[in-house]
Amino acid sequence: MEDLTPEETLKIGRILDSPSLWGQKYLLNRDGSPRVYWPHQVEDLECCERNIIHLDGRDSGKTINLTTLVLHYVFTNVGGSVLIAAPHQGHLDSIIEEIEHQLNSSPDLSASIAINPQGRPKIIRKPYYKIEFANGSVIYFRPAGAYGDSFRSLHVEYIFVDEGAWLPEKAWRALRQCLKADGIFRIYSTPNGLRDTTYYRLTQSPNWKVFRWPSWLNPSWTDKRGKELE
Ligand SMILES: Nc1ncnc2c1ncn2[C@@H]1O[C@H](COP(=O)(O)OP(=O)(O)O)[C@@H](O)[C@H]1O
């Protein structure tokens, strides 16, 4: 770092401070092309609110944003802890797949994973998936199940929920206990139309920033694709 000009230092600082610039520098699309976030994704990535909830269409880019924010957070915070929760393990598997793709495609990211005494990356798969980073940050992946039992005993600074509309009410109660004071809570989901749920209530709360993304914000969405989704 000592060989950098003040301008270069400033530029690196700006990239590290911005999840969208950071993602465009460190992450790649599945086909190997450079990552460029869509305008609606940038708005969410750069949103500094601590309580954020989404009512989005399918394929609008939720999982790409969630994985970007998680990786940016653990890469830029020492000793940060993040919980990624979803109703079922299947939902988590697609997030894990995207995160593993990014870790495997970037030497900088793979070098940031902690190493265990046997010289292997500290990635634990059972009973729950967990990744530890050399800077002490940890990502916990937990499926809610019916009661949120897997959330108990966790205490984190950042909670992400994918497919939150389908999280059972008892699991919500357990989940909210996991967030430290002043923690960040981000919930992504397609809405399911039910009103008697915590998810719906949060979307109505003045304390939560709400995003609504129709599927057609995805630039590869076409009328034909729209018909398939109906
Ligand atoms: N900024 C982007 N550039 C290129 N492809 C993207 C981008 N964001 C998302 N995608 C792709 O669009 C599709 C839908 O994104 P995804 O995040 O899985 O949506 P959702 O979780 O809302 O269903 C996926 O194939 C994903 O890889």
Ligand SMILES: [Mg+2]
């Ligand atoms: Mg998704």
